[in-house]
Amino acid sequence: MSESPIDIVGQEYRAGFVTDVASDTLPPGLSEAVVRHISAKKREPAWMADWRLAAYGKWRAMTPPDWAHVRFPPIDFEAISYYSAPKSLADAPTSLDEVDPELLRTYEKLGIPLHEREALAGVVKAPNVAVDAVFDSVSIATTFKDKLAEAGVIFCPISEAVHSHPELVRKYLGSVVPQQDNFYAALNSAVFSDGSFVYVPEGVRCPMELSTYFRINERNTGQFERTLIIADAGAYVSYLEGCTAPMRDENQLHAAVVELVALDNAEIKYSTVQNWYPGDAEGKGGIYNFVTKRGACLGANSKISWTQVETGSAITWKYPSVVLRGAGSVGEFHSVALTNNHQQADTGTKMIHLGPGTRSTIISKGISAGQSQNSYRGLVRTSPAAKGARNYTQCDSLLLGDACGAHTFPYIENKSPTATIEHEATTSKVSDDQLFLCQQRGIDPEKAISMIVNGFCKDVFRELPMEFAVEAGKLLEVSLEGAVG
Amino acid sequence: MSLLEVDGLYASVNGEPILKDLSLRVEAGEIHAIMGPNGSGKSTLANVLAGRPGYEVTAGQVSFNDTALVDVAPEARAQAGLFLAFQYPVEIPGVSNMEFLKAAWDSHLAAQGAQPESAVGFMKRARALATSLGLNPEFLKRGVNEGFSGGEKKRNEILQLLLLEPKLAVLDETDSGLDIDALQTVAAGVNRFRSADNGVLLITHYQRLLNHIVPDRVHVLNEGCIVASGDKHLAEKLEAEGYAWLSG
Numbered sequence: 142m143s144e145s146p147i148d149i150v151g152q153e154y155r156a157g158f159v160t161d162v163a164s165d166t167l168p169p170g171l172s173e174a175v176v177r178h179i180s181a182k183k184r185e186p187a188w189m190a191d192w193r194l195a196a197y198g199k200w201r202a203m204t205p206p207d208w209a210h211v212r213f214p215p216i217d218f219e220a221i222s223y224y225s226a227p228k229s230l231a232d233a234p235t236s237l238d239e240v241d242p243e244l245l246r247t248y249e250k251l252g253i254p255l256h257e258r259e260a261l262a263g264v265v266k267a268p269n270v271a272v273d274a275v276f277d278s279v280s281i282a283t284t285f286k287d288k289l290a291e292a293g294v295i296f297c298p299i300s301e302a303v304h305s306h307p308e309l310v311r312k313y314l315g316s317v318v319p320q321q322d323n324f325y326a327a328l329n330s331a332v333f334s335d336g337s338f339v340y341v342p343e344g345v346r347c348p349m350e351l352s353t354y355f356r357i358n359e360r361n362t363g364q365f366e367r368t369l370i371i372a373d374a375g376a377y378v379s380y381l382e383g384c385t386a387p388m389r390d391e392n393q394l395h396a397a398v399v400e401l402v403a404l405d406n407a408e409i410k411y412s413t414v415q416n417w418y419p420g421d422a423e424g425k426g427g428i429y430n431f432v433t434k435r436g437a438c439l440g441a442n443s444k445i446s447w448t449q450v451e452t453g454s455a456i457t458w459k460y461p462s463v464v465l466r467g468a469g470s471v472g473e474f475h476s477v478a479l480t481n482n483h484q485q486a487d488t489g490t491k492m493i494h495l496g497p498g499t500r501s502t503i504i505s506k507g508i509s510a511g512q513s514q515n516s517y518r519g520l521v522r523t524s525p526a527a528k529g530a531r532n533y534t535q536c537d538s539l540l541l542g543d544a545c546g547a548h549t550f551p552y553i554e555n556k557s558p559t560a561t562i563e564h565e566a567t568t569s570k571v572s573d574d575q576l577f578l579c580q581q582r583g584i585d586p587e588k589a590i591s592m593i594v595n596g597f598c599k600d601v602f603r604e605l606p607m608e609f610a611v612e613a614g615k616l617l618e619v620s621l622e623g624a625v626g
Numbered sequence: 627m628s629l630l631e632v633d634g635l636y637a638s639v640n641g642e643p644i645l646k647d648l649s650l651r652v653e654a655g656e657i658h659a660i661m662g663p664n665g666s667g668k669s670t671l672a673n674v675l676a677g678r679p680g681y682e683v684t685a686g687q688v689s690f691n692d693t694a695l696v697d698v699a700p701e702a703r704a705q706a707g708l709f710l711a712f713q714y715p716v717e718i719p720g721v722s723n724m725e726f727l728k729a730a731w732d733s734h735l736a737a738q739g740a741q742p743e744s745a746v747g748f749m750k751r752a753r754a755l756a757t758s759l760g761l762n763p764e765f766l767k768r769g770v771n772e773g774f775s776g777g778e779k780k781r782n783e784i785l786q787l788l789l790l791e792p793k794l795a796v797l798d799e800t801d802s803g804l805d806i807d808a809l810q811t812v813a814a815g816v817n818r819f820r821s822a823d824n825g826v827l828l829i830t831h832y833q834r835l836l837n838h839i840v841p842d843r844v845h846v847l848n849e850g851c852i853v854a855s856g857d858k859h860l861a862e863k864l865e866a867e868g869y870a871w872l873s874g
Contacts, residue, residue, distance in 0.1 A: 572716065573679065573680075574716040575716050575717075575718050577678055577679065577700065578712065578715065578716050578718070578770075579701075579718075579726075579729075579730075580699070580700040580701040580704065581676055581678075581700055581701075581704050581709075581710050581712075582704055582726070582729075582730035582733070582786065582790070583701050583704040583705045583730050583733035583734050583737065583790070584701060584729050584730055584733050585699075585701050585733070586701070588729065588733075592718075592721050592725070592726070592729060593718055593720075593721060595720075595721070596718060596719060596720025596721035596722075596769065597719070597720050598720075599720045
């Protein structure tokens with residue numbers, strides 16, 4: 142079965158190929174003119190252009206955050222190109238037949254069931270996943286659109302939603318992550334190119350998993366996708382996100398924004414398997430993954446859960462969060478973050494309890510190998526109105542070898558006297574005795590490490606949709622190669 | 627050809643010489659008991675045979691099934707049929723016992739160029755074995771040795787022995803810390819394992835295990851070499867007189 146985007150992981154970074162397609166790329170640098178150009182390219186209405194320009198103005202006045210436990214030379218934001226579209230799409234294809242065959246072959250290589258008919262014909266069991274693929278900055282194709290439309294679910298590139306559902310986009314865009322939220326969110330708001338838009342109407346349970354697959358291809362380009370998911374009252378949707386990039390010697394910037402909105406009794410489950418190129422064994426190249434992800438549980442008894450398996454990127458700076466506004470709403474964060482070689486990750490979550498009876502759970506599993514640095518940073522905040530709020534945090538670190546680091550930065554700001562907040566943390570090492578037990582039973586050390594690490598991550602993998610869970614296990618195995626002996 | 631041949635073996639742990647000119651031969655179908663006081667090198671011998679990192683052979687030869695063992699990776703020795711039952715089995719949290727056993731068995735089959743056994747068939751076999759060793763099959767779902775009692779850990783070692791069907795089983799003080807019920811179960815497991823085709827090296831401090839498993843040969847280890855060998859009556863002498871006569 143090859144319906145999962147990360148089915149392609151092989152012995153090394155197998156997704157590291159470059160696709161040779163003619164592309165339409167803006168010269169490096171950012172200015173008001175560039176922002177206008179991006180907006181014009183997309184034939185956006187004036188309100189959208191104004192929104193971008195407002196964000197650009199705010200961004201100009203901001204400085205990059207420096208509090209994360211990561212080290213890298215300053216980024217030259219004038220050296221990045223802020224828009225790249227595969228040329229064959231400049232004339233907006235109306236069907237897959239018009240898509241550059243080279244692009245389609247790329248997706249085939251990556252195992253994405255882009256070809257709707259093929260997938261539906263079901264040579265293997267037809268995957269119950271609809272895919273929106275974003276290549277560099279542009280959404281290439283969205284599959285299963287018709288089947289989703291029957292259920293009333295809107296799943297399309299956000300650039301399309303701006304035209305087809307402006308009332309929804311205007312109402313919710315920036316409502317969860319304000320433009321000035323942080324430096325990278327402001328940048329994204331100014332130059333975001335594409336991403337997915339999902340709206341699940343009242344009382345509808347989305348009939349299939351929705352999935353977006355992101356890939357950075359072009360050299361010296363940043364990717365700034367924007368995702369907006371709205372689950373109306375009583376709706377349910379499960380959304381998967383997968384990412385890869387070619388191997389390049391220089392670093393590439395990825396600054397996405399994801400906003401989730403859950404109304405009364407709605408539930409959104411958002412799963413990410415992130416496998417951006419992490420750089421080579423010496424720490425050269427790789428993606429800077431500076432992403433803002435936040436969900437708002439606006440409605441009573443709504444629920445948002447983030448599940449992430451992060452093995453890629455040279456540097457990760459990412460805190461998928463939930464604002465628990467509705468009474469009795471629930472936020473969850475389940476994370477596996479693996480770093481090897483010279484990777485650095487500063488990742489965690491924020492659970493902001495505003496409504497009464499709100500509950501949140503944080504399960505974080507950090508695995509460090511090589512010379513990598515892996516930090517968990519989490520905030521649990523309760524407001525005076527969050528009567529009887531509950532949080533449970535469990536934060537476990539696993540170390541492989543002596544040269545890596547694991548760090549935990551938990552912040553608790555409790556203003557609700559009736560709240561219950563629990564925090565547990567452990568740090569352990571894969572011991573020589575564990576390895577030898579496995580070897581003595583005939584299991585080679587690499588397989589043994591992978592088994593031990595998978596066991597460590599079990600609580601999180603359980604939260605992933607089935608096919609992703611299997612792939613996530615394989616991905617860990619590949620990412621840990623060379624981590625032993 | 628002997629199953630196991632140890633010739634003039636010298637071995638060090640962390641640079642300290644422990645085994646000094648040790649020689650031993652185990653034929654298929656035999657059970658050998660290695661006895662001796664604490665610190666005589668019994669566990670070192672077990673670990674050297676299994677190829678544990680940190681145990682360095684400085685001189686001498688070890689061959690197993692006619693193959694020189696020094697420099698062979700521990701997993702390759704295991705796949706070739708050399709099994710070590712641990713004195714202190716370590717826990718692997720989160721990895722289910724069943725998953726671990728299946729991975730171990732698959733590695734043995736792969737080394738023989740055989741197809742992996744079906745998960746269903748293997749699980750059936752493992753459950754039946756567990757039950758026969760007085761273990762609730764539910765324990766196969768728990769993490770490897772995770773939260774097991776001392777007795778459960780040792781029964782689990784015997785379960786692995788019976789599942790993997792090695793050619794040579796080295797039991798490193800498997801009897802230590804066991805109550806009489808667990809001891810009898812472990813002994814019954816070893817007796818069930820023994821056949822004309824395989825051998826057992828039974829490392830023990832006490833004679834009591836040998837009431838349940840009758841050895842063909844008994845060796846007394848002192849200060850890193852074998853100082854006396856005999857039949858099962860040697861063990862009885864040790865039980866009666868202790869180890870004090872060794873230093874006399």
